[in-house]
Amino acid sequence: QKEVEQNSGPLSVPEGAIASLNCTYSDRGSQSFFWYRQYSGKSPELIMSIYSNGDKEDGRFTAQLNKASQYVSLLIRDSQPSDSATYLCASKGGSTLGRLYFGRGTQLTVWP
Amino acid sequence: DAGVTQSPTHLIKTRGQQVTLRCSPKSGHDTVSWYQQALGQGPQFIFQYYEEEERQRGNFPDRFSGHQFPNYSSELNVNALLLGDSALYLCASSLTSGTNTGELFFGEGSRLTVL
Numbered sequence: 001q002k003e004v005e006q007n008s009g010p011l012s013v014p015e016g017a018i019a020s021l022n023c024t025y026s027d028r029g030s031q032s033f034f035w036y037r038q039y040s041g042k043s044p045e046l047i048m049s050i051y052s053n054g055d056k057e058d059g060r061f062t063a064q065l066n067k068a069s070q071y072v073s074l075l076i077r078d079s080q081p082s083d084s085a086t087y088l089c090a091s092k093g094g095s096t097l098g099r100l101y102f103g104r105g106t107q108l109t110v111w112p
Numbered sequence: 113d114a115g116v117t118q119s120p121t122h123l124i125k126t127r128g129q130q131v132t133l134r135c136s137p138k139s140g141h142d143t144v145s146w147y148q149q150a151l152g153q154g155p156q157f158i159f160q161y162y163e164e165e166e167r168q169r170g171n172f173p174d175r176f177s178g179h180q181f182p183n184y185s186s187e188l189n190v191n192a193l194l195l196g197d198s199a200l201y202l203c204a205s206s207l208t209s210g211t212n213t214g215e216l217f218f219g220e221g222s223r224l225t226v227l
C-alpha cells in the first residue's frame with residue numbers, strides 16, 4: 001500500500017510568519033514529489049515539485065526532500081492571507097506511469 | 113494556452129442513473145488521468161489514459177469506465193450511481209512522451225451530487 005501521510009492540521013499562523021507543512025510517504029520507490037494548493041471549492045494547483053534530496057526554493061516557497069527518512073516538507077515564508085488554502089502532498093513512483101498518491105491535505109489559515 | 117477544461121461543472125443525479133463527464137487536456141499534453149475527491153479527502157486515482165488505452169487503474173469498481181479520443185480528450189462514465197459517488201471529479205493532464213516530470217495539471221473539476 002503506497003500511502004502519503006500529512007500532519008493533520010489545521011494549521012493557523014499569523015501574517016508574516018513561516019508556515020511549515022510536513023508529509024511522509026511509504027513507498028521507497030517514489031521518485032517525484034509535489035505540493036498542490038487547493039482553495040476551497042477549487043481544483044488543486046501545482047506549486048512545487050522536487051525530485052532530489054535537499055531544498056528547492058521558488059519565491060516564498062521552499063520544498064525539502066529527505067529520501068532516507070521518506071519525508072517531504074513545504075515552508076512558506078512571509079505567509080499571506082492569500083496563502084490560506086489546503087495543501088496537498090503527492091508522490092509518484094519511478095515508472096513513466098503518471099499516477100500520483102495524495103495525502104489528505106493540511107488546511108492552512110493565515111490570519112492578518 | 114488553454115488549460116485543462118472539464119464539463120459539466122456541476123450536476124445532480126439520482127441513485128441508479130448514469131453520468132458522463134468530459135475533459136480536454138492542456139495543449140500539448142497526451143495523457144489524461146481521472147481522480148475522485150470526496151469532501152475533506154485527497155484526490156484518489158481512478159484511471160489513466162494514453163494513446164486511447166487505459167494504462168493504469170486505481171481501486172474503483174467496473175461501474176467506472178472511460179475513454180480517450182484521438183484528439184486526447186477523454187470521458188469518464190459512471191453507471192448505477194450510488195450516494196457514495198458524490199464527489200468532485202478531477203481530470204488531470206500530463207505529458208508521457210518526451211521528458212516526463214510527472215507533473216499533473218488539473219481542470220476545475222465536475223462536482224457530482226447523487227441524491
